[in-house]
Amino acid sequence: MNVRETAFHSLLTICKDDGYSNIVVSRTIQKGDMNDRDRRFYTELVYGTVRCLNYLDWIIGKLSSRTINKLDPVCLVILRMGLYQIFRMSKIPESAACNEAVKMARRFGNRGMAGFVNALLRNSIRRRLEFQIPDFSENAPLHLSLTYHQPVWLVKKWIHDYGTDDTVRICQYFDSIPDLCLRTNTQRISRDELLQQLSKRGLQAVAASFSPEGIYLKDNPGIQSLQEIHDGLALIQDEPSQLVAHALDPQPHEVIFDVCAAPGGKTTHIAALAGPDTTVYGCDIYEHKLKLIESNARALHLTNVRTLLQDACTIGDKYREKADRVLVDAPCSGLGVLRRKLDLRWRKRAEDLQKLPVLQSRILESAAACVRPGGVLVYSTCTMNDGENSQVIQQFLQAHQEFKTENLGNLCGLSQPGPFIQLLPQKDELDGFFIARLRKEGHRD
Numbered sequence: 001m002n003v004r005e006t007a008f009h010s011l012l013t014i015c016k017d018d019g020y021s022n023i024v025v026s027r028t029i030q031k032g033d034m035n036d037r038d039r040r041f042y043t044e045l046v047y048g049t050v051r052c053l054n055y056l057d058w059i060i061g062k063l064s065s066r067t068i069n070k071l072d073p074v075c076l077v078i079l080r081m082g083l084y085q086i087f088r089m090s091k092i093p094e095s096a097a098c099n100e101a102v103k104m105a106r107r108f109g110n111r112g113m114a115g116f117v118n119a120l121l122r123n124s125i126r127r128r129l130e131f132q133i134p135d136f137s138e139n140a141p142l143h144l145s146l147t148y149h150q151p152v153w154l155v156k157k158w159i160h161d162y163g164t165d166d167t168v169r170i171c172q173y174f175d176s177i178p179d180l181c182l183r184t185n186t187q188r189i190s191r192d193e194l195l196q197q198l199s200k201r202g203l204q205a206v207a208a209s210f211s212p213e214g215i216y217l218k219d220n221p222g223i224q225s226l227q228e229i230h231d232g233l234a235l236i237q238d239e240p241s242q243l244v245a246h247a248l249d250p251q252p253h254e255v256i257f258d259v260c261a262a263p264g265g266k267t268t269h270i271a272a273l274a275g276p277d278t279t280v281y282g283c284d285i286y287e288h289k290l291k292l293i294e295s296n297a298r299a300l301h302l303t304n305v306r307t308l309l310q311d312a313c314t315i316g317d318k319y320r321e322k323a324d325r326v327l328v329d330a331p332c333s334g335l336g337v338l339r340r341k342l343d344l345r346w347r348k349r350a351e352d353l354q355k356l357p358v359l360q361s362r363i364l365e366s367a368a369a370c371v372r373p374g375g376v377l378v379y380s381t382c383t384m385n386d387g388e389n390s391q392v393i394q395q396f397l398q399a400h401q402e403f404k405t406e407n408l409g410n411l412c413g414l415s416q417p418g419p420f421i422q423l424l425p426q427k428d429e430l431d432g433f434f435i436a437r438l439r440k441e442g443h444r445d
């Protein structure tokens with residue numbers, strides 16, 4: 001199969017079956033039948049098309065009398081891929097982009113599709129100058145949305161929450177390509193040793209500024225080539241996520257619950273920091289996801305991780321005051337990590353944001369009941385949406401006078417105003433992330 005066809009099938013899975021682009025791409029690459037050059041082309045085609053989806057659909061909308069959601073998904077994917085090559089890949093000859101798209105429409109589409117694809121793509125080339133993005137002064141949300149590939153509703157929300165200047169910075173941040181971030185498995189190797197090992201192999205490895213275990217790899221070498229991950233010396237985890245285990249501050253001989261744990265990034269970090277005498281229970285509501293926690297723990301050679309199939313909304317009924325520390329890394333809108341999860345921005349709807357705080361509050365309420373007197377409760381999300389963060393915590397604190405916030409202002413050298421950590425890309429140049437630490441009054445018996 002040629003590379004464009006492989007990319008077509010991946011994009012169809014992402015667009016039609018709601019597949020996550022990073023999972024679809026890594027599974028395809030893992031099959032291992034592409035050389036380096038093909039792999040780069042494939043990755044750029046898939047990730048580029050997903051990233052620019054709104055811009056490509058805006059062009060289709062101008063050229064087709066049929067609305068986007070009335071188009072056959074096969075046709076839509078072929079058009080998006082073709083337009084991406086024409087408008088965003090200057091090294092690809094326009095004729096090649098058109099001809100290959102027409103071939104695919106003949107091969108995978110219904111009667112008439114090839115003619116439609118051919119006409120639309122050739123028209124897009126002829127009428128290229130008509131597709132100028134509206135000026136900022138004319139329509140700021142649409143300008144930012146099309147320039148930096150973010151949904152209009154979200155750009156409007158950012159303008160409302162942070163003002164226009166910050167919104168430009170947020171958009172630029174979320175449209176940039178992140179460096180790969182590793183977390184050193186300090187149970188097996190120190191960060192300095194791992195940095196040396198990576199540098200010796202010619203990789204540009206740099207220590208993260210805040211996470212003591214974090215390492216950034218410039219020029220993403222591809223996970224497949226990272227032997228250190230296969231050897232259990234490190235795993236992939238973004239830097240803000242690495243701060244959560246430090247906020248929890250696990251100690252030897254403790255019982256710890258991570259109530260929304262899969263795939264286990266934070267569970268394994270807590271287990272590594274606490275050492276073998278502390279048991280960390282990684283819980284999740286989905287059985288198949290528990291296997292991910294187990295396999296991550298195994299890969300990192302950690303023996304103190306257990307898994308529990310458990311709904312966090314009811315965990316407090318079963319494990320009342322059983323834990324020294326509890327982490328609630330809540331299911332959230334993920335609006336702080338749009339740079340890493342390319343398709344998320346196109347899946348989320350404004351109305352999703354209303355429902356989440358209800359679930360988050362229920363989980364927090366039940367998880368809090370597991371904390372023993374004097375114990376610690378950490379709540380985190382990977383979003384900068386206040387309704388899912390400080391508002392959830394404030395509401396909880398009003399109902400639970402027995403919990404008090406603990407100042408995280410200086411966690412890992414971050415200097416943050418106020419008791420919580422709220423990382424903002426426009427200020428911190430890190431993904432949007434929230435962490436709160438609460439302590440329950442009283443003493444351990």
Ligand SMILES: C[S@@+](CC[C@H](N)C(=O)[O-])C[C@H]1O[C@@H](n2cnc3c(N)ncnc32)[C@H](O)[C@@H]1O
Nearest residue numbers: 260261262263264265266284285311312329331
């Ligand atoms: C933000 S992710 C957790 C990421 C994880 N802490 C890590 O660092 O790898 C949220 C997790 O919560 C789980 N989840 C959602 N609703 C839940 C519930 N009611 N009870 C337990 N887990 C739940 C999801 O399956 C998902 O794995």
